[in-house]
Amino acid sequence: MSAGARRSKRESQVLRIKILLAAAVLIFAFLLIFATDAIRVTGNHHVTGNEVRAMFEEQKVSSNTVLLYLYNLVRPIRDRNFIDHVTLRFAGPRTLVAEVHEKQLAGYFESNGKYWYFDRLGVIEAGSDMPETSLEEGKPYIPLVGGLTAGSPALGDPMPAADTGFYEKLGNLQTVLSREHLIPDTVYVDEEYDVYLTYGKITVELGDLNSLEARMHALSDILPNTEGMEGTLLLGDYDGSEDGVVFRKKEKETVKAEEIREESEEDGAAPDPSGEAAEEPETTGEEGALEDGEAGREASESGETAPEESGNGD
Numbered sequence: 001m002s003a004g005a006r007r008s009k010r011e012s013q014v015l016r017i018k019i020l021l022a023a024a025v026l027i028f029a030f031l032l033i034f035a036t037d038a039i040r041v042t043g044n045h046h047v048t049g050n051e052v053r054a055m056f057e058e059q060k061v062s063s064n065t066v067l068l069y070l071y072n073l074v075r076p077i078r079d080r081n082f083i084d085h086v087t088l089r090f091a092g093p094r095t096l097v098a099e100v101h102e103k104q105l106a107g108y109f110e111s112n113g114k115y116w117y118f119d120r121l122g123v124i125e126a127g128s129d130m131p132e133t134s135l136e137e138g139k140p141y142i143p144l145v146g147g148l149t150a151g152s153p154a155l156g157d158p159m160p161a162a163d164t165g166f167y168e169k170l171g172n173l174q175t176v177l178s179r180e181h182l183i184p185d186t187v188y189v190d191e192e193y194d195v196y197l198t199y200g201k202i203t204v205e206l207g208d209l210n211s212l213e214a215r216m217h218a219l220s221d222i223l224p225n226t227e228g229m230e231g232t233l234l235l236g237d238y239d240g241s242e243d244g245v246v247f248r249k250k251e252k253e254t255v256k257a258e259e260i261r262e263e264s265e266e267d268g269a270a271p272d273p274s275g276e277a278a279e280e281p282e283t284t285g286e287e288g289a290l291e292d293g294e295a296g297r298e299a300s301e302s303g304e305t306a307p308e309e310s311g312n313g314d
Contacts, residue, residue: 034066037094044100045139046082046126052098055080065096081155082117082126105140106171107187108132109148116150117142120171122159124150141178145170147189162193169209170195176216182223194236201250202226207236214240222247 039056041049055077061067069088078085084101091097103125108117110131117126132142150159161167173195177183184197184204197204202223206215215235222233222245230250238244 030066031064034064034093036063036065036068036096038096040091040095040097042097042099044102046102046128047080047100052083052086052100055086056098065090065094069096081128104171105142106167106174107143107145107148109145109150111150111153114153115144116153118159118167120168122161122164122167124153124155124157124159127153127155141174141183143174143177143184143187145187145189147191166193166209169212172212173206173209176212180216180220182216182220199223199226201230203232205232205234205236211239214238218245 039053041052044052056062056068056072059068059071061071069090072086072088076085076087077083082102084103086101087099089097089099103117104119105117105125106120108115108128108131110116113129115128115131116124117128119125131144148159150157159167184199186198188196188198190196193208195206195209197206204219204223206212215238217240218235218238219233226233226247229247232248234246234248
């Protein structure tokens with residue numbers, strides 16, 4: 001082999017060594033600069049930050065922010081208990097922010113000591129050993145619904161219902177109650193899938209949740225004036241007509257909505273929907289005549305009572 005060929009071979013070997021050294025330096029710098037120091041978690045209410053971080057730490061590339069970010073573009077965390085999906089973004093070369101997008105839940109119920117959460121399609125999406133805690137600022141209101149059963153619940157199972165739209169209506173009720181600051185003590189569904197709310201000693205019969213906005217408007221208007229009263233507000237057939245609102249007192253007397261307001265003003269009652277635990281209204285005895293037409297008389301003469309409280313509540 002000629003001297004020129006040997007010199008060319010040595011130069012080629014040196015070049016390869018330099019390239020390998022440069023690559024090693026770059027890899028070392030990459031691993032050092034983008035070493036994962038922290039994963040901040042936002043948007044979570046039902047899962048803790050530590051639980052979310054543990055999901056990422058299970059991944060083999062968790063020690064590097066760039067690799068972790070790229071990996072989760074391909075295989076994102078999704079469809080976990082309470083979690084719909086999680087997105088990552090950079091807050092610095094060594095810090096990632098995990099934004100949790102939780103499942104949209106309409107309510108939950110208790111079965112065999114465990115709490116099962118369902119969405120607006122009536123599908124069980126999550127389970128927990130603990131019930132919802134007190135309503136915190138920014139935390140979505142999810143009602144504990146008494147009267148619901150689902151045999152042996154499991155994730156992904158459908159809930160029984162009178163019609164396919166029931167849980168959508170229940171989700172709308174959840175939204176309106178939260179928006180109007182009308183969080184009840186309990187929510188109850190009877191065998192006919194009629195819904196009842198309790199506020200202290202006041203039971204609200206909502207019926208099948210049709211004309212929901214009109215019923216919530218009437219509830220918001222009347223409820224503050226029931227301070228100190230005990231009975232049932234019948235909104236099951238209310239469609240927006242003032243004359244359709246009937247209140248059946250515990251003392252067997254049935255009155256119109258405007259009479260509730262007048263009585264409240266005479267007593268000087270301050271609007272306050274809170275109170276003691278509700279009792280089952282009684283309707284024995286003769287009820288007073290109504291002045292608001294046939295619809296009011298029918299509600300008065302029906303003799304229906306709200307279901308006995310199951311003790312479920314937030």
